[in-house]
Amino acid sequence: MKEPLRASLEAAAKRLGHSMNSEIVRRLERSFVDDDLFSSQEIHIWAILLAEEFHKAGSSAAAHADDDTADRNWRGHPDYLMLATLAVMRSLVRDFVRLPGVKGDDVVFLIDQLKSGVASELVYAGKAKWVDKDGKEIRSGFIGDDDAR
Incomplete structure (x- = not known):
């Protein structure tokens, strides 16, 4: 095992409070989960690129903020x-x-x-209601895209 890899494993194990062997086993087990989750190398790379895009955009926005703590906590900021x-x-x-x-x-x-999905999530979160054309709240039945308010 090359030294940079060993050092990274040792640091991760220390940060998580367990042995280096446990960290190696944890990471190997996770690789099998990843194999099951991502049906191909192409999808795995695509997911990593999307995660990178997500992190880059959020952390970049926070880095330009006046708040000193925003950089560390940007995922909790709307x-x-x-x-x-x-x-x-x-x-x-x-x-x-x-x-x-x-x-x-x-x-x-x-x-x-x-x-439509965003409207449904807003209703589910209690931040909007389904209403009919007259503004009356709809409790059940067919709900169209434009009915969330």
């Missing part, structure tokens, strides 16, 4: 988390629209589905 999320969404949409055979209608459908 503005920085929103910017990081938007960066990932833009990346995913950019990849989607560049696929062969994707038409404008496909992109409109994707955006409509995203809007």
Whole structure:
């Protein structure tokens, strides 16, 4: 084992409060989970790139903030988390629209589905309500995209 790898394992083990052997076993076990989770090397790399985009956008926004603690805690800050999320969404949409055979209608459908999903999450979180065209709250039944307020 090369020294930089050994040193990284030792530091991680110390930080987590367990032995170097436990850290090696933990990381090896995690690699098998990753193999099951990511069906191909291409998807694994894509997920890493999206995670990098997320981290880069959020930490960059926080680094430009006046708050000294924002840099360390940006994932708990709505503005920085929103910017990081938007960066990932833009990346995913950019990849989607560049696929062969994707038409404008496909992109409109994707955006409509995203809007509907966001509206549902807002209602579920108690930050919006489903309403009919007259503004009356809907408790059940069919709910359209434009009904969340």
